[in-house]
Amino acid sequence: MTTRIAVLGGGISGLSAAFYLSRLVPETTKIVLIEGSDRAGGWIRSQRVSPGTYLSTPNDNTPQNPEDVLLEVGPRSLRPVGPGGTIVLDMISQLNLQPEVMSVPKTDPSAKNRYIYYDDQINTLPSSLPSLLFKPSPPVFKSVIQSIVNEFHAPPGSADWAHDVDADESLYSFVERRFNRHVALNLVGAITHGVYAGDAKNLSVKSTFRVLCENEKVHGSVVKGMIKGGVDLQTANDKKMVRECLENPGSTEQQKTWIQDMAGQSVIGFKNGTETLTKSLRDWLVNQPNVELVTGEQVSSVELTSSNNECKVTTTKGTHFADHVISTLPANVLDKVLAKTPLMHLKETPGVDVGVVNLVYDPYTVQLPYDGFGFLTPHPDSDYKLPVPGTLGVVFDSNAMRGQDQKQNQANSVGGGEDPVKMTVMIGGHQWQKTFGGRSVGQVSPDEVLEYAQKGVQTYLGIDANPTHKMANVLSSCIPQYRVGHEARLRQLDRQTSDLYRGRLSLAGASYLGVSVPDCIKNSRELAENLVRSSIFGHSKLVTGLERIRVP
Numbered sequence: 001m002t003t004r005i006a007v008l009g010g011g012i013s014g015l016s017a018a019f020y021l022s023r024l025v026p027e028t029t030k031i032v033l034i035e036g037s038d039r040a041g042g043w044i045r046s047q048r049v050s051p052g053t054y055l056s057t058p059n060d061n062t063p064q065n066p067e068d069v070l071l072e073v074g075p076r077s078l079r080p081v082g083p084g085g086t087i088v089l090d091m092i093s094q095l096n097l098q099p100e101v102m103s104v105p106k107t108d109p110s111a112k113n114r115y116i117y118y119d120d121q122i123n124t125l126p127s128s129l130p131s132l133l134f135k136p137s138p139p140v141f142k143s144v145i146q147s148i149v150n151e152f153h154a155p156p157g158s159a160d161w162a163h164d165v166d167a168d169e170s171l172y173s174f175v176e177r178r179f180n181r182h183v184a185l186n187l188v189g190a191i192t193h194g195v196y197a198g199d200a201k202n203l204s205v206k207s208t209f210r211v212l213c214e215n216e217k218v219h220g221s222v223v224k225g226m227i228k229g230g231v232d233l234q235t236a237n238d239k240k241m242v243r244e245c246l247e248n249p250g251s252t253e254q255q256k257t258w259i260q261d262m263a264g265q266s267v268i269g270f271k272n273g274t275e276t277l278t279k280s281l282r283d284w285l286v287n288q289p290n291v292e293l294v295t296g297e298q299v300s301s302v303e304l305t306s307s308n309n310e311c312k313v314t315t316t317k318g319t320h321f322a323d324h325v326i327s328t329l330p331a332n333v334l335d336k337v338l339a340k341t342p343l344m345h346l347k348e349t350p351g352v353d354v355g356v357v358n359l360v361y362d363p364y365t366v367q368l369p370y371d372g373f374g375f376l377t378p379h380p381d382s383d384y385k386l387p388v389p390g391t392l393g394v395v396f397d398s399n400a401m402r403g404q405d406q407k408q409n410q411a412n413s414v415g416g417g418e419d420p421v422k423m424t425v426m427i428g429g430h431q432w433q434k435t436f437g438g439r440s441v442g443q444v445s446p447d448e449v450l451e452y453a454q455k456g457v458q459t460y461l462g463i464d465a466n467p468t469h470k471m472a473n474v475l476s477s478c479i480p481q482y483r484v485g486h487e488a489r490l491r492q493l494d495r496q497t498s499d500l501y502r503g504r505l506s507l508a509g510a511s512y513l514g515v516s517v518p519d520c521i522k523n524s525r526e527l528a529e530n531l532v533r534s535s536i537f538g539h540s541k542l543v544t545g546l547e548r549i550r551v552p
């Protein structure tokens with residue numbers, strides 16, 4: 001009998017879920033991947049563009065000219081660390097994409113130098129605890145050093161991590177409690193901008209920087225934990241998946257050695273941008289006899305049929321019936337789709353809106369005075385006020401991933417081989433409304449966001465020159481916010497999904513268990529494997545995609 005699985009959403013999570021399922025399921029299982037827009041890949045979008053101004057990413061497939069420059073809208077590099085890192089590397093190698101990969105070693109200045117803008121200047125972030133303690137640092141770091149000494153002796157706080165599985169607090173409150181307000185607003189507030197474009201006062205310490213509360217739970221102090229080598233956050237299944245990647249009998253020795261080499265790098269990227277990965281997944285999937293890729297069909301509803309034996313997926317163009325549905329839609333979008341039998345808490349993980357502006361300068365006119373990854377800005381409640389409020393940070397792309405435009409430039413008699421100066425300004429996030437006078441994303445034109453970014457670059461970096469290439473995109477609801485209590489809500493959602501959808505619906509994607517590309521791929525792989533295992537062994541526990549937060 002044919003089994004049908006519908007995967008909703010064609011971003012990295014949906015593509016990965018279909019990829020792993022397609023390799024694991026028998027030929028009689030048919031997979032349909034349904035994407036609402038006309039292209040697969042989601043937020044991952046890379047495009048080479050000619051000089052000019054673009055108020056969205058152009059769909060330009062014309063032949064390349066030497067002045068074209070590669071611009072990224074979404075993630076520009078991947079960190080190959082931990083189980084997610086190994087799983088991405090394995091996926092890249094299974095897709096034979098190794099020749100497309102570029103890597104940045106841990107010794108590269110962009111891996112070591114990250115900056116924070118405060119006190120009206122760009123300050124280098126200490127790259128490790130010893131460098132903070134023993135290297136000369138600006139006066140603003142003095143209270144940081146004191147707070148580290150105090151944290152070592154600080155008593156446990158109110159959060160009872162050991163006895164209350166649902167204990168949680170905000171990142172800000174945790175860091176203020178254990179370190180001090182200065183560290184919480186200026187350092188952690190900035191890092192929260194650099195990962196979640198979010199507010200450290202709202203985000204859950206447990207679901208965003210779990211390592212912090214685990215160190216308090218296990219070692220009584222974050223600093224003590226770091227000195228003792230930290231805590232192991234990997235589940236048994238993470239370890240199993242890593243082992244399978246490293247010992248895969250289907251991989252050659254060359255592939256295994258490549259994975260191990262790459263795992264030691266700071267970050268990896270692709271010569272033609274991150275979209276190389278999603279395009280390759282898409283191309284692979286369309287060639288599989290058991291996969292159908294449907295684009296341009298928005299899902300409007302998902303419901304169990306009256307027999308409870310299948311799900312009916314209604315889209316803007318028709319109806320699909322499936323024995324199991326994997327949703328990789330953002331939780332707040334899924335909430336609307338499940339209107340007939342609603343699930344709790346889906347609305348409580350909203351995404352933030354971010355203005356992403358790529359700017360490129362002629363390297364003979366503009367030189368960046370910083371050789372590092374980029375800079376971030378503190379939490380808006382910091383005593384250090386920003387001259388251009390709402391700027392979350394700026395990535396120095398031409399430092400962070402060198403050589404992506406080299407071929408173009410060598411052929412370009414004007415550039416003469418020098419990489420263009422490329423950067424990306426990120427604006428808004430949790431401060432979107434405040435930055436743009438209470439207006440929502442739809443009411444702010446990319447033109448205005450572009451102008452705002454240029455004002456920022458002029459103010460923070462003193463760059464007045466006219467960029468050769470400018471591109472602005474307004475990304476609506478792009479990074480899910482794991483607010484305080486996220487994990488406890490997931491636990492309830494897990495139970496309710498099992499109860500109401502009886503193993504016919506599972507959840508994956510950035511709304512639940514990690515926002516990074518490696519996390520999304522890892523969670524989709526785990527879900528695909530759990531589904532196949534449960535269909536073979538008929539596990540009594542129904543698969544929902546949220547297994548990892550179940551309390552044993």
Ligand SMILES: C=Cc1c2[nH]c(c1C)Cc1[nH]c(c(CCC(=O)O)c1C)Cc1[nH]c(c(C)c1CCC(=O)O)Cc1[nH]c(c(C)c1C=C)C2
Nearest residue numbers: 079114115193194195197374375376392393394395426516
């Ligand atoms: C200024 C805004 C942003 C910058 N990057 C992102 C935003 C919103 C998005 C983002 N950055 C990271 C992730 C997680 C993915 C991952 O692979 O881990 C996401 C969704 C990674 C990241 N970037 C920074 C840090 C500290 C991290 C965590 C992991 C790591 O250490 O690499 C720092 C950082 N991000 C931005 C800048 C300018 C910056 C530092 C100077 C841009």
